[in-house]
């Protein structure tokens with residue numbers, strides 16, 4: 001079995017107290033067709049700042065939105081995953097990117113005392129600030145953050161299963177480009193992307209192009225609110241994994257394979273249950289005794305959170 005060795009990642013070079021100033025290069029939508037979501041590929045020039053050349057694919061950076069919160073304090077930093085390879089969008093470490101989704105909805109009570117009748121528009125502070133920025137606008141950035149959700153130092157020693165939902169696709173854009181286009185890897189790379197509707201697939205054209213150009217890259221999509229092509233019900237990523245266990249079972253049993261999961265909090269739970277049901281989880285997580293006697297199909301999200309511990313071959317970033 002090949003245990004992954006991770007590179008030493010620089011951390012916290014730019015603190016909240018002394019952020020660097022980046023400049024927006026572009027901020028284009030990265031969805032096609034009509035979607036209820038708004039997601040942008042936000043590209044930021046960080047040249048001549050402390051962060052230039054210092055961010056690794058898989059890491060995140062912080063964004064400080066201007067203004068104050070309801071307590072009169074500056075807004076807290078929000079993290080955004082890098083969506084580019086380690087040497088950035090242009091290969092020189094000067095321009096980074098992320099995948100920004102507007103947090104948008106109607107108010108609902110968050111704590112006791114909140115007005116249950118208030119259903120006015122809720123706009124997340126930082127995501128909307130970031131999505132509104134135009135080329136040339138300045139943005140305060142901190143980081144880098146994260147030292148575990150990284151590609152291994154010796155990428156050729158491994159094969160990869162990336163599983164994403166929503167903006168969890170951001171690091172996999174960077175990783176796929178890094179592995180396939182920068183390193184011309186011969187490793188096998190599977191990307192499984194989950195979305196409610198086909199129109200919510202982020203960077204869909206890019207991944208289709210990569211699949212066409214690289215025979216070792218396999219792009220899978222699980223659409224939860226549309227029937228499958230064979231007329232079956234919509235499926236989440238764990239349903240897809242289960243349905244195609246003939247492909248993924250063998251792949252996950254291969255000692256070279258690393259599993260990366262990024263996206264909505266809790267998404268790992270369904271995946272781990274399916275893997276445990278098919279007895280292919282052992283290399284990716286260990287199960288505390290308490291859960292050992294309960295059939296995986298009965299595990300609930302809390303039990304998974306408390307009793308399933310990931311190994312070195314599994315990287316999880318959910319939020």
Ligand SMILES: Cc1cc2nc3c(=O)[nH]c(=O)nc-3n(C[C@H](O)[C@H](O)[C@H](O)COP(=O)(O)OP(=O)(O)OC[C@H]3O[C@@H](n4cnc5c(N)ncnc54)[C@H](O)[C@@H]3O)c2cc1C
Nearest residue numbers: 079080081100101105106107108122124125126127167319
């Ligand atoms: C490691 C990491 C990586 C991340 N990467 C990305 C990324 O690549 N792209 C991305 O878009 N995001 C990413 N995020 C999430 C991001 O950091 C922010 O949390 C997100 O953009 C929302 O921030 P906001 O300031 O817009 O929303 P906020 O103003 O912080 O609002 C969000 C909070 O408001 C509350 N809220 C939400 N909806 C309602 C409602 N209807 N009524 C009342 N209250 C509500 C909830 O408590 C919620 O936590 C990442 C997070 C982490 C931890």
